[in-house]
Amino acid sequence: MPRKPRFNLPGIPQHVIQRGNNRAPCFFHAVDYRRYLDDLAAAAARYQCQIHAYVLMTNHVHLLVTPLVEYGISQLMQALGPRYVRYVNRRYRRTGTLWEGRYKSSLVDSERYLLTCMRYIELNPVRANMVQHPGDYPWSSYRANAVDDANELVEEHPVFTALASSRGERKQAYRELYRHDLDEATIDRIRQNLNRELVLGRGTFKSKIEQTTRRRPRLGQPGRPHVRQDSTG
Numbered sequence: 001m002p003r004k005p006r007f008n009l010p011g012i013p014q015h016v017i018q019r020g021n022n023r024a025p026c027f028f029h030a031v032d033y034r035r036y037l038d039d040l041a042a043a044a045a046r047y048q049c050q051i052h053a054y055v056l057m058t059n060h061v062h063l064l065v066t067p068l069v070e071y072g073i074s075q076l077m078q079a080l081g082p083r084y085v086r087y088v089n090r091r092y093r094r095t096g097t098l099w100e101g102r103y104k105s106s107l108v109d110s111e112r113y114l115l116t117c118m119r120y121i122e123l124n125p126v127r128a129n130m131v132q133h134p135g136d137y138p139w140s141s142y143r144a145n146a147v148d149d150a151n152e153l154v155e156e157h158p159v160f161t162a163l164a165s166s167r168g169e170r171k172q173a174y175r176e177l178y179r180h181d182l183d184e185a186t187i188d189r190i191r192q193n194l195n196r197e198l199v200l201g202r203g204t205f206k207s208k209i210e211q212t213t214r215r216r217p218r219l220g221q222p223g224r225p226h227v228r229q230d231s232t233g
Contacts, residue, residue, distance in 0.1 A: 006074060006197070007107050007213060013052065013066045013157065014073055015117050015194055018081065018103040020059040026098055027058060032088065033139045036061070039083050041153045047075040050155040053118040055125065055140040062121040064108070066157065077103050106194040107209060109201025113190075114159045115174075117200065118145065119182060120190050134178070146175045 007014070020026040027033050033056050044051050044065075049072045053064040067073045085098040108117050122145070125137035134142040144151035145160070148171050156170075163173040193200040199209050 006105065007199070007209065008067070008070050008074065009107065009209070009212065010067055010069055010072065012209075013064055013108040013110050013114060013117075014105045015108055015121070015190070015200065016061075016063040016065055016073065016077065016103055016105045017194055018061050018077070019100040021097050021100045023059050023100075025058050026060070026084075026088075027056060027139075028088075028092065030138075032091075035087055036080075036084055037139075037153060039080055039087075043076045043080045043083075044153070047072045047079070049073060049076050050157070051141075051153050052114070052155060052157045052160065053121045053141045053145065054153075055121050055137070057124055057128065057139075062124060064114075064117055064121055073105065104194055104197050106190075106197060107199045107201070109199070109205040110157060110159050112202050112205070113200050114157055115177060116182065116186060117190060118160075119177060120187065123178075123182065146171055146178070 027036070036056060037054075040051065040054070040063075043049075048068040050066045050068065051063060052066065053062075055062045065073055065076070067076075081099055081103070088098055089095055108114055118141075122134045122140050122142040125131045125140065126134055131137045134140060135147065141151065141154050143149040144154040148167065160170065160174070164170040190200060192198075199206050201209075
């Protein structure tokens with residue numbers, strides 16, 4: 001079965017996930033998480049990608065990335081994945097694959113879903129019952145986005161910057177978003193679009209992507225050129 005072509009649109013954020021093979025661990029010690037983040041920073045700079053949010057879980061990784069050039073994310077992940085596998089195999093004297101096939105990604109309507117997607121990513125350790133608060137988990141972007149911990153990897157998206165005029169006020173406004181839990185419908189919407197590699201956004205945003213790429217960015221019946229637009233995605 002041929003691989004599904006990816007959306008490669010500069011300037012539009014993508015939610016990316018890469019899972020460990022058979023859900024097996026990808027990280028074994030703190031040094032492994034640090035190594036992955038170092039490699040991610042190097043690859044993001046080389047392939048002109050901006051990282052807005054991330055979380056490194058035991059057996060998978062979530063990233064929110066805006067590519068500044070076409071194929072930026074594909075190049076980033078193609079460089080990052082194998083490099084980290086070589087590191088793990090060498091350090092732990094193992095062989096073979098580490099990741100479960102290729103990564104999956106979903107375009108994100110930044111005006112409607114960027115901040116929601118950031119929270120979804122940074123709340124992963126809470127949903128997994130690993131910590132009670134996202135700030136307690138050391139391997140995510142939460143403290144960079146919400147507390148202003150030094151983290152050169154994380155770059156502000158314009159939607160995040162628009163939260164407030166000063167950096168401190170933006171951090172406070174972002175923390176305020178965590179006073180309300182993500183509802184199950186939103187969580188399910190994010191997961192479904194990511195797993196099916198579709199578009200997370202409003203109907204108008206999806207129509208724009210469809211016109212630009214000539215590809216169907218949402219579920220629909222084969223052979224039908226258009227589906228009804230909606231306001232919530």
